[in-house]
Amino acid sequence: MSRFLRLVARDLRLSLRQGSDATIAVMFFVLCVVLFPFGVGPEPNILARIAAGVIWVAALLASLLSLERLFQTDYEDGSLELLSLSPLPLEAAVLAKTLAHWLVTGVPLIVAAPLLAVLLNMDAQGFGVLVLTLTLGTPILSLIGAIGAALTLGARRGGVLLSLLILPLYIPVLIFGAGAIDAAINGLTPRPHLLLLAGILAAALPLAPWAGAAALRQAVE
Amino acid sequence: MPVFAGSELTCLRGDRLVFTGLEFRIAPGGALVLLGPNGSGKSSLLRVMAGLLKPLRGTLGWDGVSVADDPDAHRAQVQYVGHLDAVKPVLTAAENLAFWAALAGAADPAANARAALDRLGVPHIAGVPGRYLSAGQKRRLNLARLLAAPATLWLLDEPTVALDRAAIALFEGLIAEHRAQGGMVVLSTHTDIATPGGENLHLDEFAPYADEEAGDEEVGDEYEEEGAGP
Numbered sequence: 503m504s505r506f507l508r509l510v511a512r513d514l515r516l517s518l519r520q521g522s523d524a525t526i527a528v529m530f531f532v533l534c535v536v537l538f539p540f541g542v543g544p545e546p547n548i549l550a551r552i553a554a555g556v557i558w559v560a561a562l563l564a565s566l567l568s569l570e571r572l573f574q575t576d577y578e579d580g581s582l583e584l585l586s587l588s589p590l591p592l593e594a595a596v597l598a599k600t601l602a603h604w605l606v607t608g609v610p611l612i613v614a615a616p617l618l619a620v621l622l623n624m625d626a627q628g629f630g631v632l633v634l635t636l637t638l639g640t641p642i643l644s645l646i647g648a649i650g651a652a653l654t655l656g657a658r659r660g661g662v663l664l665s666l667l668i669l670p671l672y673i674p675v676l677i678f679g680a681g682a683i684d685a686a687i688n689g690l691t692p693r694p695h696l697l698l699l700a701g702i703l704a705a706a707l708p709l710a711p712w713a714g715a716a717a718l719r720q721a722v723e
Numbered sequence: 724m725p726v727f728a729g730s731e732l733t734c735l736r737g738d739r740l741v742f743t744g745l746e747f748r749i750a751p752g753g754a755l756v757l758l759g760p761n762g763s764g765k766s767s768l769l770r771v772m773a774g775l776l777k778p779l780r781g782t783l784g785w786d787g788v789s790v791a792d793d794p795d796a797h798r799a800q801v802q803y804v805g806h807l808d809a810v811k812p813v814l815t816a817a818e819n820l821a822f823w824a825a826l827a828g829a830a831d832p833a834a835n836a837r838a839a840l841d842r843l844g845v846p847h848i849a850g851v852p853g854r855y856l857s858a859g860q861k862r863r864l865n866l867a868r869l870l871a872a873p874a875t876l877w878l879l880d881e882p883t884v885a886l887d888r889a890a891i892a893l894f895e896g897l898i899a900e901h902r903a904q905g906g907m908v909v910l911s912t913h914t915d916i917a918t919p920g921g922e923n924l925h926l927d928e929f930a931p932y933a934d935e936e937a938g939d940e941e942v943g944d945e946y947e948e949e950g951a952g953p
Contacts, residue, residue: 508825512814519813580807587773587798588826723776 505590506598513602523568528610531564535618546623553622554683562672569647570661577655583722592715600648608640631686635679638699645710646671652717725786732781734767741767742929749907754921757911763926765911769878773803802874808861812854816864820871827872839871858885879910
């Protein structure tokens with residue numbers, strides 16, 4: 503097994519044994535969305551109209567929850583120093599840890615999203631695109647979040663700082679994610695939105711590990 | 724086997740100069756013991772040697788090839804043991820160790836981990852999760868990394884903290900064996916670790932402005948041979 507996969511496997515094993523991260527993210531996601539009918543009122547037309555935006559905003563917030571701990575525990579117990587000294591490039595280590603984070607917190611969101619769409623009375627035409635946008639979008643959230651998590655390492659109240667730093671950067675993902683679903687529901691083609699999302703993912707895939715590794719080098723110095 | 728050496732090393736932490744103009748040289752089989760009061764830069768020097776910390780000035784290299792030119796080759800030759808034990812509480816001791824061995828490129832990490840724990844005298848903790856290990860057991864587990872993922876140069880920052888007498892004696896034996904095979908060891912310590920034939924490096928000699936305080940009789944006398952050795 504390659505070093506990259508070893509690190510992914512270790513992080514998955516750590517998350518599964520600790521057990522909390524994955525369930526917390528998806529529970530938060532579900533609860534967050536379920537609150538809306540109580541606040542806005544159970545009017546089906548209103549819920550159907552805001553469904554795409556609500557699900558996407560809830561997904562953003564849910565993915566933020568566990569980001570703070572992406573590098574925190576490795577930083578505190580000295581593993582990060584050893585990782586940066588290992589033959590595995592630090593950029594690859596950041597990508598491996600981000601991939602593990604996405605598998606644990608992002609994939610459950612994608613699975614839960616169609617159920618919430620039913621709950622919010624979303625038009626069935628949007629379901630496929632909803633899953634597609636989340637599949638393209640949640641890895642972007644994890645990648646951008648990894649930069650923030652690396653930058654706020656060692657900061658006091660890093661979690662709050664991380665949210666302030668990262669949420670503005672999530673805006674394009676939110677716009678194109680929700681936009682694609684709205685387009686599909688209104689009978690337009692979601693293709694341009696999806697292409698833009700895929701473009702952001704293609705850019706984030708090399709850039710985020712690179713920026714994250716640079717921030718981690720500062721943190722261990 | 725190559726020689727690891729540094730010259731004119733200057734280290735800045737925050738806005739404080741920790742040491743300036745530091746020189747050292749370690750030949751295969753050599754040992755360098757870093758001595759000095761708290762805050763004299765022992766840990767900083769070890770981090771500089773590991774490549775975790777960039778020196779403000781000066782060069783560091785293997786046989787004249789600078790570490791900055793070939794960081795990958797440097798990392799492949801170094802094992803660093805710092806103050807933190809890097810033990811994951813939910814993984815067992817063997818899993819913790821096997822992960823680091825695999826990351827270093829061991830062919831059979833699980834077997835390496837078992838053998839290393841045996842050598843450190845703690846085969847019984849292999850299946851114990853990290854959170855149930857005592858401080859001394861965690862330290863032994865961290866030192867076992869040196870054996871599970873072999874490297875030429877061991878950088879050890881106060882490696883005997885939390886170890887009992889028996890473990891210290893055992894560890895001295897491991898250092899001697901590593902050096903007999905041509906390995907190199909740099910360690911900082913406040914207790915005595917026997918390193919026969921090793922050199923001492925007094926970091927307070929390289930403290931900035933030390934010349935003004937102590938006069939310049941120390942110039943050119945960086946090393947002190949530790950005479951006694953069996």
